[in-house]
Amino acid sequence: MQLSDKKATLSFSDGSPSVEFPVYQGTVGPDVVDIRKLYGQTGMFTYDPGFMATAACESAITYIDGDKGQLLYRGYPIDQLATNCDFLSVAYLIMNGELPSPDQKRDFDNLVTHHTLVHEQMHTFLQGFRRDAHPMAVLTGLVGALSAFYHDSTDITNPRHREVSAIRLIAKLPTLVAMAYKHSLGQPFIYPQNDLSYTGNFLRMMFATPCDDYQVNDVVERALDRIFILHADHEQNASTSTVRLCGSSGTNPFAAIAAGVACLWGPAHGGANEACLNMLESIQAQGGVAKVGEFMEKVKDKNSGVRLMGFGHRVYKNYDPRAKLMQETCREVLGALGLENDPLFKLAMELERIALEDKYFVDRKLYPNVDFYSGIVQRAIGIPTSLFTAIFALARTVGWIAQWNEMLSDPDYKIGRPRQLYTGAAVRNVK
Template sequence: MNHNTNKNTVTIETNSSSMQAPSFQGTMGPDVIDLRSMPQNLGLYSFDPGLIGTATCSSKITFIDGEKGILLHRGYPIEELATHANFTETAYLLLYGELPTLEQYHVFKKDMNTHRLLNEQIRNFFNGFRRDAHPMAILCGTVSALSAFYHDGLNISQPEDRDLSARRLIAKTATIAAWAYKYSIGEPFIYPDEEMSFSENFLHMLFARPGNHYKVNPVLARAIDRILVLHADHEQNASTTTVRLVGSTGSNPYACISAGIAALWGPAHGGANEAALNMLKSIGTRDGIPAFLEKAKDRNSTVRLMGFGHRVYKNFDPRAKILQETCREVIAELGLERDPLLDLAMELEKVATHDEYFIKRGLYPNVDFYSGLILKALGIPENMFTVLFAVARTVGWVSQWKEMIEDPTARIVRPRQLYIGSNRRKFTPIHERG
């Protein structure tokens, strides 16, 4: 564990005993109280549903200050990475802790590109799914099955094997995702192109058809690249915590990432951008905005302003500002200024961000609001939104997984509970029960 012990301690007292709990100070962020010895010293456990106030690990990868709207990857502001670095550079940074030199970048890029290709037998795996299966179901199942195809790289005690599996997962998840889409619409699979960038190749696999000579628009490729960078990692969220939890058992990396995909699938996590689009559809037209916002302000109403606000960011989501600009670039490039849904979204953004009710509560458009609009403008169907999120977040997941495996203080996750069930009871044979 990498931390400095503060001189500060916290005294925890019961009626019969007490203990001194040291606090840890990270590079940035709040201090953390070490409560690991509390069960032995006091016979007590902390109660923290949702782990809201609990640090479950130490990490060097991502730092978030929700109050100030700061997101750093390995110390670099997300705004600089999304503007000046591409997804492959960001992947290298998250995996290895430093931005690559030009030589390192070319070697890494070439190696990653070769890992895009899937074992040909995996084509047959897709036939086991119904055509109307959700692409997330296909992605989750197929990623987990990779361990049956790639036996080398599964010895997680070896750094070389961990690195090989990490690179494979980043590269192959994108191919599986694109093939899941192709399978769902009944089109032939498009094999990855090793000469294209990560984002260009992904768009090509999604939209190319045999014989149509699909040409990737650089503006659209840049938009996808920014979405991928902005979703690459986000500290100890639900899916990342899931990956670390499963990884703590010593499970293979493909199973760990598949578990992360399953966690991401939840509408409260990775499905938020799809929910934002559904909200816009429910509003219908510009005229429906005032009535909708009034319902959203009513605490007794079930209506929620989706795509605004964030669990962590209390002021603004730094990623949203970048995607706001990108969204306008995409709309202008495709000539969609008059698209009814996009026009509605821009009007809702304008009205809500000038409404005192939402301003006081820090409810500004977040990354999900704009990413959903961009993906819709690109022609990516809504059931693929969370899939693309998973493609991006795989980088963060494998980086967090590697860090966890390499941490000598890491232990299998085994939380406790506050039991509120029945007390010990005497068993009564069935023939004696009334």
């Protein structure tokens, strides 16, 4: 960041002396007021519930302009990356700052591929979970347990250890998600196959059985790869902030990422795509497209308790750029699988049509977000609804690792310690 010529002055109505703070500029986006000395100079804290106006860190990874509907990974627009690159190329970019050369791409792909296998005792550990446990409960435990199985790379002060842990996490998450799915079905685990792509390997581990191998469909593989790209990072969201805050204590990377997985589980965050598909299926059960208009009227009634899932976004005040790509992908997958007349897709299109035409939704800028179509795509592929958030976690691990590593590389990083506005009882004595 660059120090601006501007200064910010804070004045008080009670006659207390004004204080001046430096202003810093990023490459793009709003300037920031450096208030690190606020408490020392005034004895006050700032109050910002939800951190809506607080820059908690300096980062060079991802940038979002919510008003323009823009998402950049290392400066590259998301639509260009999703159209022209595969997931591991984007992972390399997010982790290293530049897209890989052909040689770097080959070496990185090979490195990840040869770390996809997990310790055999992880299978035994998995057996301790109930088969009907939610996949995110299982995944949180499995990721946390990696620190017990791969404790040879948990020294966060060692750059080589951090690199090895990063590769292990990116490589093993597809294996762990597939293992959690197979465990829920009572099916044998399918080992990784090194001659397949990252995404193709995941699909095979998910859907093959010892008696019936799985042939990867190119359209399906590309669609899921695009889903991974679209979810790879998203600035300082709740789970990423959780990883940074957890990691700031000096804990090992597997514990920090497990914290991110747990945070992502929430329905207001990564669980939104699961909630969106549940909403579509509920409307379908009540009468399908014919009931969409009635449903949307209930949404507009604040007293109905009915919520419209998959529309609007806390950051994007315009159209979510990922949603446009996801809609295209949805059409491609349904066409390739002969599901063009899928009733949920038709229902989703009608929901979107009304939302884009109805003044109530237009005025509130409730446009479809990435979760709206990704659930339909995953359902068409054969991924169960309960696994959607685990797929999200698989993709977002790349961003979490890059953000965690960036934080540790910052010479000014400190353990996170938010402050509070205390409203409890004042000092009192026990009688």
